[in-house]
Amino acid sequence: MAGKKISPWVKGALDWGPLVIFFIAFNRLKDGHYEILGRDYSGFIVATALFVPLIAISTLILWRLTGKLSPMQIATLVLVLIFGGLSVWLNDPVFFKMKPTIIYLLFAGILGAGLLRGKAWLQLVMEEALPMEHEGWMILTKRFVGLFVALAVANEIVWRSMSDSIWVDFKTFGLPIILIGFIMAQAKLFERYGIEKTSEDSAPPE
Incomplete structure (x- = not known):
């Protein structure tokens, strides 16, 4: 079943927005170390911790707007949650x-x-x-x-x-x-x- 059509600008923002925000966050935070809940994190990890929920939210919004997700979008989201989550959890x-x-x-x-x-x-x-x-x-x-x-x-x-x-x-x-x-x-x-x-x-x- 075909999904609903949305503006290419909206789709582009949902597809690329989380990555752009990760890039900006990393460049602003990369030289620092940040204590969160008693643990010391590098700017890379903090930017990753921001990216993971953002891509989950953007994918959910895309699904709600279009009514479908491609297998590649689903696989990408799952791997981001797994590997991004491991990096934040293990601070690596x-x-x-x-x-x-x-x-x-x-x-x-x-x-x-x-x-x-x-x-x-x-x-x-x-x-x-x-x-x-x-x-x-x-x-x-x-x-x-x-x-x-x-x-x-x-x-x-x-x-x-x-x-x-x-x-x-x-x-x-x-x-x-x-x-x-x-x-x-x-x-x-x-x-x-x-x-x-x-x-x-x-x-x-x-």
């Missing part, structure tokens, strides 16, 4: 830094499992916005599997070998830019396998 940022790696490997594994069965499960998420022939979806899904594996490896390299500030910049700006650039690079695939709306769909009502 490593768990939160590992979250993108786990998310990307999970997505790659799910899409890869579908490919082994001859199915392009990415189509279930994106078909409404991007109608394509089945062959096009199979090719795009294979490319996304490779992308997600590469992003998982890149995240591991960055958080393990670079500073918290560089990792936060990479997560906030680097990963989205790579994803957007990847999608734009598929223009020829979309052009070759795209399906135009039928005249019945586009014709005005009689």
Whole structure:
């Protein structure tokens, strides 16, 4: 069942708002240490503690407005709650830094499992916005599997070998830019396998 349509501005604010707030909070708090309920926390952990409930609230609002959530949105929320919660509870940022790696490997594994069965499960998420022939979806899904594996490896390299500030910049700006650039690079695939709306769909009502 199709969900309700909402303003792209509202959807963008709900999708990106928590990450932007995390970025701002981290940069304001990163040089300090904060005592909360008798425990000493770094600015990274405090920013994480702010991000986790914000993404839960934004996802809930998105669900209430649209009436649906994609499997990727649900998986992302669950992993944020688990790994973000572990970082705050154990006062260890490593768990939160590992979250993108786990998310990307999970997505790659799910899409890869579908490919082994001859199915392009990415189509279930994106078909409404991007109608394509089945062959096009199979090719795009294979490319996304490779992308997600590469992003998982890149995240591991960055958080393990670079500073918290560089990792936060990479997560906030680097990963989205790579994803957007990847999608734009598929223009020829979309052009070759795209399906135009039928005249019945586009014709005005009689």
